[in-house]
Amino acid sequence: MTTRDIVFVAVGVVTALSALLSVTTKHVVHAALWLLVSLGSLAGAYLVLGQELVGLVQLLVYVGAIVVLVLFALMLTRAPIGPHAEIDTPWWQRAAGAVLGAATTALLASLLLPLLSGATVDLDAPAATTPRIAQAVFGTWVWPFELLSVLLLVALVGAFAVSRLVLHREDPAADGAVRRAEGVRR
């Protein structure tokens, strides 16, 4: 066990435990906050693995944007404060989900652990990873990168169009009621 191993085990235990809490807690808002802890400590795991840029982007995009979006969605859908049993499926479905999750873990572990057992990487030598990533992004990967910016634009416009969607009805009176209700909510 080297120092990096010990640090990675510590960060990984935090990541796995907070991920487990975020899928099992009965508080709706606590689930999003535990997800924040899990993704933040996963950024720490990326740092331990020697990928500073990926860790910082993880902090910026996941912790800074996605979890905040999830919290906003929970507030806009009037998430109940306090423990709430109605957010979980019945116990037999949760048991089946636990069996399937354990099966996924066992499958991936049986594949990855023999593949990676004994493999070590020496990360202590100073290596300029970020300039190499930058050269790769704007060299080899430049067309997928540009396509990704188009995808972000399409997702933004699509989310705006979907959220402005007015569900029309046959009855004009009921349609007016819906429009008035939307006006009241705004």
Added chain:
Amino acid sequence: MIHLALPGALVALLAGIGVYGVLARRNAVLVLIGVELILNAANLLLVTAGSRPGAPFSAGPVLTLFVITIAAAEITVALAIILVLFRRAGHIDLTAVPDLTDDPDDPDDPGDLDDEVESWGTPDGADDGTDDGTDEADDADGTAAPTAARSGEGAA
């Protein structure tokens, strides 16, 4: 130096926890949390594979950045759809029987909205009537500020 079996074990754990989260939740936003955990397991696997020496084109970290961007786009559209579902159905319970009828006489969907609007509308109308009365009084007083008019009424 780091042993790569440790990130591999964390990848397996995160993916299994994410699968459980997708299957065990009824709230649509909490299902998305499970999806995010699965995506992060994939990201960690990409970073682990990319940190091995001799990985070409820096493929591990670059593809991780791509997956993070795609996850941001995905969750934006998914949350917009969830908000439309909430506006339409009043809940985001994924196990509820969906209301596929477009019948305005259905007591579940449009009737509740009508009642809500009526119950919110009537007190507002009453308030409007009283406000109109005070406005006319303000006009009679001349250019007095509304607060001054109210204090004057209280003193009188």
